[in-house]
Amino acid sequence: MLKIIVRRTLLWSNICLVAALLLSTFLPGINPGKCWPAGFSGFFFPVLFPLCFLYTCVWAWYKKRKYVLMNIMAILCAVPAALTTWGVHIFRKNIISKETNSRQFTLMTYNTSSMGLERYVTDKDKEAAIYNAIASGSPDILCMQEFYTNDTPGKDQHMQRIKSAGNYPYHYFTGDKIHWESWHYGIVLFSRYPVIAASAIPCGESETGSGSTFLRADIAIKGDTIRVFAVHLISYMFKGEDYENMKAPKGTGLVYKMRSTFRTRSAQALQLAALVAESPYPAIVCGDFNDTPVSFTYKTISRNMQDAFLKTGVGWGRTLSYLSPSLRIDYILAQPPLTVHASKVFHPRPSEHFPVMACLSLKKN
Incomplete structure (x- = not known):
């Protein structure tokens, strides 16, 4: 029995x-x-x-x-x-090492969670972890979401510090949000190659700044031009009261908020996919999608593109340090004219997100 x-x-x-x-x-x-x-x-x-x-x-x-x-x-x-x-390249050599005199370049994407700023006070351990990760990777192109910098003397002047430390003569900052005239938030791109055109494309609204625009930049690399989209798609932005109001009336409950986020993020994914399709140059999309690889968001954006981690990596490729060991929500996607040579997920501690870096090159016609 x-x-x-x-x-x-x-x-x-x-x-x-x-x-x-x-x-x-x-x-x-x-x-x-x-x-x-x-x-x-x-x-x-x-x-x-x-x-x-x-x-x-x-x-x-x-x-x-x-x-x-x-x-x-x-x-x-x-x-x-x-x-x-899952990445399945168990036996592939996946080491980022640019060949001398090659057409290769490196790109890193990193959601910095406001550079360690919490309640208007900087967590120095998180800030140090961010700078250590950037120094370790030393990418030619650095894209950062939820970036924060302060113009006030004596405050966190991250813009100038990173430009100087990383030897980045070119940059573009979306500047999506400003507090007290000198506290700036948004998405930023630093580059060792000339940025010949850049713009912030509206894609929604966000309380934190990042998530309200796409950063689009055309970069001249060794005689060719690529287009980089650095993005931060809308997150759930849950607060303590959201969990307490799970069964609240329509318009205030947790489920309603998630449904609203799904609707906005799917619209952002469709908008971004259209922008990539219209690009006159080989395109790279990088950033925090706030969604898993098995999602409408990822399927829509990654169509006809190469996922740097899946092309070269192995295992989970986890990019979020909490909630679940399986969460990969930060990506580098490249159109086929670009070749992905290697990729790496860094694990700075403490850090909410883990930065992703890839070594790429543009095929010569």
Whole structure:
């Protein structure tokens, strides 16, 4: 009797697992702005996929061939999503080392969480971690989201410090938000190559500044021009009272806020994808998407582009230091005329986000 109960429990839990895995795989293809449950689905994929393998082994031990086949079919359907979740280049040499006199260049993207600023006071440990990561990578092009700098003498003049320390003669700052005339927030790009044109393209509204514009910059590199989009798509921006108001009336509840975020972020993804498609130059998109690889956001933006981590990396590629070890939400995507040679995720501590860097080159026509 006990064996029957155990097997029936395994079977029904497995059926639920397979259904959840398939939903997690295919629902992200639907715009969550029109069907909001699709916005949640991909988040659970990194757990559901390995569990399906576990159930396959269990049914193989029980010698239940039809249940083994059920799981294998679900796994095969989910393989494309798995290949956007995990890097599989186990035996590839993935070391960023530019060849002398080559056309290679490096680019880093980093959500700096306001350079360690918390409640208008700088956390010196976080600030030091940010500068150490930048110095360690020494990228030719540095894109930073949630960037903060202060013009007041004696305050955090990060703009000048980074330009000087990194030897960056060129930069562009969106300056999306200003406090007290001298506290500046937004997205910034530093470059050792000439920035021949740059602009901030409106894409929404954000309390923190970053997330209200896309930074677009055309950069001249060794006789060619590339276009870089540095972005920070809208986040949930949850506050303490949001969790307390989970069941609040429409317009104030946590679920309503998430649905609104899904709608805005999917619109930003579509807008960004259109801008990339219109680019007259080979394009790179980098930044914090605030969404997983199994999501409408990622699918929309990454279409016909190369993910630097997936081209060269292995494992999770985690870029967020909390919530879940599977969260990769910061990306470097490059159009095919660009070659991805190597990539790296740095792990500065303490830091909310981990910076991502890639070594690329533009194919000579």
